[in-house]
Amino acid sequence: MLRTVDVERLIEDDLSVRSIWELVGRLDLSLYHAQIEAVEGHAGRDHTDPQLLISLWLYAYSRGISSAREVARQCEFAPAFQWLCGLHAISHRTLSGFRSENKAALDDLFVQVLGMLSAEGLITLERVTLDGTKIKANAGGNTFRRKERLQAHLELARGQVRILNAEGEQEQSRAKRHAAARRRAARQRASRLEAAVREVERLQQEKKHDRKEFVARASSTDSEAHVMRNGEGGTVPSYNLQLLTDTTHGLVVNVDATTDAIDYRQLKPALQRCQTTLGQKPRQLVADGDYTNHASVQAAADCGVDFYGSWQESWKPVERDACGRNGGFLASAFPYDPKRDCFTCPAGQILTRHARMNRGNGVITHVYHAGKTVCANCPLRRQCAPQEARPAWRRSITRLFIGAAPQKRLPDMNVVRRLIMVAVSTLPRIPAQPCLNISRSWPQFRSE
Numbered sequence: 001m002l003r004t005v006d007v008e009r010l011i012e013d014d015l016s017v018r019s020i021w022e023l024v025g026r027l028d029l030s031l032y033h034a035q036i037e038a039v040e041g042h043a044g045r046d047h048t049d050p051q052l053l054i055s056l057w058l059y060a061y062s063r064g065i066s067s068a069r070e071v072a073r074q075c076e077f078a079p080a081f082q083w084l085c086g087l088h089a090i091s092h093r094t095l096s097g098f099r100s101e102n103k104a105a106l107d108d109l110f111v112q113v114l115g116m117l118s119a120e121g122l123i124t125l126e127r128v129t130l131d132g133t134k135i136k137a138n139a140g141g142n143t144f145r146r147k148e149r150l151q152a153h154l155e156l157a158r159g160q161v162r163i164l165n166a167e168g169e170q171e172q173s174r175a176k177r178h179a180a181a182r183r184r185a186a187r188q189r190a191s192r193l194e195a196a197v198r199e200v201e202r203l204q205q206e207k208k209h210d211r212k213e214f215v216a217r218a219s220s221t222d223s224e225a226h227v228m229r230n231g232e233g234g235t236v237p238s239y240n241l242q243l244l245t246d247t248t249h250g251l252v253v254n255v256d257a258t259t260d261a262i263d264y265r266q267l268k269p270a271l272q273r274c275q276t277t278l279g280q281k282p283r284q285l286v287a288d289g290d291y292t293n294h295a296s297v298q299a300a301a302d303c304g305v306d307f308y309g310s311w312q313e314s315w316k317p318v319e320r321d322a323c324g325r326n327g328g329f330l331a332s333a334f335p336y337d338p339k340r341d342c343f344t345c346p347a348g349q350i351l352t353r354h355a356r357m358n359r360g361n362g363v364i365t366h367v368y369h370a371g372k373t374v375c376a377n378c379p380l381r382r383q384c385a386p387q388e389a390r391p392a393w394r395r396s397i398t399r400l401f402i403g404a405a406p407q408k409r410l411p412d413m414n415v416v417r418r419l420i421m422v423a424v425s426t427l428p429r430i431p432a433q434p435c436l437n438i439s440r441s442w443p444q445f446r447s448e
């Protein structure tokens with residue numbers, strides 16, 4: 001039995017899918033249209049409207065659907081998807097190909113949406129939060145191989161591609177679709193192995209200090225994935241997902257996935273991406289202790305951004321240090337004489353500068369030692385030296401020297417506490433603990 005269906009009445013007037021369709025219709029889709037070769041007045045098969053494909057993917061993501069096959073299946077019976085498609089079927093190959101082949105256009109689409117939100121006053125960049133989370137990669141720990149093993153697998157994969165190509169030319173009776181799928185799978189495996197070999201070579205070159213002892217490995221299924229420590233304490237192949245969020249309305253203004261597990265290295269690239277995407281940098285940036293070090297502080301200062309970062313546990317004042325010393329025998333208790341450039345120990349002995357080391361990012365370490373024979377005969381040695389100290393041990397103090405920069409008054413900590421509590425509401429991963437607004441004139445401190 002046939003019956004008439006009113007497409008407009010398939011969904012309610014206030015359903016979110018209508019808003020998505022109207023929003024996409026207001027965007028500039030010229031980058032998508034430029035790829036279409038079949039146009040009106042010329043030969044060629046009809047092309048699916050980019051506005052429809054973008055709207056389908058946006059609505060699917062809002063419903064937690066990321067599979068092209070599932071989206072195509074939903075278009076057969078789900079009213080919202082049927083309303084978008086006008087009761088027509090959409091192939092999962094069309095959906096998948098559109099998503100994978102239009103990266104530049106999708107980036108431009110994201111920029112346009114951010115521009116619209118900024119024009120409406122929903123994005124102010126007065127204060128943003130930056131946080132990272134580890135996302136498990138589509139690779140197992142047992143897929144990581146050394147270069148020699150990867151090259152052996154690569155030769156086997158290339159041989160399989162040659163065999164399948166020869167079979168495709170000779171066996172015409174076999175179903176063309178099945179044969180083409182086998183050849184495509186063999187080519188994809190060879191391509192993944194080639195990418196893994198390149199990644200191993202890159203990692204090996206980056207290890208400048210222990211290149212002879214370090215043995216690089218890469219996954220044969222996901223060459224870009226790196227083994228990282230997750231929040232549960234385990235190590236699994238992962239990506240480090242960086243989220244930059246505007247605290248005014250909790251809107252994510254930038255997302256980036258990196259293979260670098262170290263968070264503090266991502267602060268400067270995040271600010272650069274914000275400048276590229278929105279045309280300006282935020283006024284304030286809030287991050288947790290994983291981002292708080294001198295490199296991040298200097299990067300934020302160079303960009304003209306006020307950085308608020310939480311104290312790490314190792315920076316907080318302690319009653320005893322790692323060697324069990326306390327009171328006046330802590331490194332922070334040794335008085336420093338800037339005129340003579342030396343420290344004085346509780347026994348009245350002088351610790352003079354022994355070495356100067358460049359730590360990078362404008363940080364220089366000065367090491368101060370006591371005399372060679374002073375500590376051996378000191379009456380306070382038992383309180384100052386570690387229990388397992390050798391007879392030739394002598395006390396040393398390390399002082400960090402930061403390049404000169406304009407001084408900046410630190411804010412009231414009560415104000416900072418309120419600031420971090422507001423940031424927590426937009427990024428739950430940021431710890432609710434006191435933070436310090438740090439300028440390039442990072443306070444000099446001494447440590448063992």
